[in-house]
Amino acid sequence: MKKYLVLFSVLFTAALFAQSPLKIGYVDSEVILTQFSEAIKAQGDLDALTNKWSAQLDSMTQAYQKAIQDYQKQAETMPNDKKLEAQQKIVKMEQEILEFRKQKFQQGTGEIYAKQEELFAPVKKKIYDAIQKVAKEEGMSFVFDKSGDILLLYADSAFDITFKVLDTLKRGS
Secondary structure, three states: OHHHHHHHHHHHHHHOOOOOOOOOOOHHHHHHHHOHHHHHHHHHHHHHHHHHHHHHHHHHHHHHHHHHHHHHHHHHOOOOOHHHHHHHHHHHHHHEEEEHHHHHHHHOOHHHHHHHHHHHHHHHHHHHHHHHHHHHHOOOEEEEOOOOOOOOOOOOOEEEEHHHHHHHHOOOO
16 A cells, blocks of 8 residues: 555656656566567476476475385384384485475575576566667656556556567567
8 A cells, every 4th residue: 555655646746747748658567478589488498497396306205105105014024223214214305305395496595586587687677678768769757567566457558568668679679
């Protein structure tokens, strides 16, 4: 609620002091990310890495489950030292799975999030540069992303610069 009040204040103040009419535009970043070839490639690379790590995790989990099943089948006939050895092996496997999951996938700190930032940083820069270029060409004071945190309850399509931004990105200028 506070950010909407700040947004409204900024827009109202800009409108009061503007010597020319206030021109506002918006983009739909979801459309841009699904149609911009570099974003599509970055997402594909990220998906491939996620699939690779998920397959590794699945393999580790299957081996862990098999070790548990084998232990349960043989536990009664095993000598105590072999039981202890098997239990330690199972605990070690479980710890490795937890560590792998944490290292690769933990929200915010896992390698997948670092890789996502690495892959998408140049894409985001190009998109932001294209938005800035189109906004200047169109004489816009503000540009919002209708798929982001700022919720647009109404948007006249006359102010939608999404496809102009896409065109600018595709032309590479």
